[in-house]
Amino acid sequence: MDKVPMTVQGHKALSAEFEHRTSNERRRIIDAIAEARAHGDLSENAEYSAAKEQQSLNEGRIKELETLLALADIIDVTKLSGDKVKFGATVTYIDEDTEEEKTYQVVGDPEADASAGRISISSPIARAMIGKEEGDSFEVAAPGGSRSYEIVKIRYI
Template structure:
């Protein structure tokens, strides 16, 4: 059975755009760089050739990875999700029970998660502990800083997904 990867519609489009750039721009550029380096002669001691071949390997690897992820993507419209419970795409506001600080995260897929931009993966420990919770529920989550307790104080529909 194929493991699906949850992804917002905009996240899917970003990966698709990256794949297109790699296939139509990066790949041909690398092929040209290899041809130019080959023309310089002895390949054993040709640093340009080895650098171009390494770049080719990285580009081809990323292309394969993106094709796989896009093939397994399960796109979700974040604007049409329920706000009764924390689900993919919702924006969750939590109260840290120890510090009384509020934090807000949007629950997204692993490819889109970026804590600095206010989103966390539904597959990360904190994201998993939030899924299915309602306003007023308490959460105990394992974080890089140790075990932390939160209370869900708001759930709203995501935007720009």
């Protein structure tokens, strides 16, 4: 399998989630299953079924986190610099049609969260920005037609 690029902060967040799920959530779910079992007949026990489903979902996420953490290629963005957009860059750009300004950091897939200002390196907008410099324009194909943007600022923080 390929390495999964991620920032130091993204790795810390995934590690914290893994720790929480293995330490706290597992114990809580096991306790919920035990309590539901104590109520008797398991065939008609909704609490038992719900707890077992929670356990399945939690264990699935734990396996996913184990894989991501094992394949992590941790990149310290504070040690990066340059005048071109690459992984870890915080980019401010303007929509050339609406003059709306947005700022996003280009991060790995597991830590992407557009509402928190982090977009995946594999997203269409990030792929279009990679290699560009301040003042460069780039286009992104969108469902409503192609959109044009201009890069205003590139930082590595």
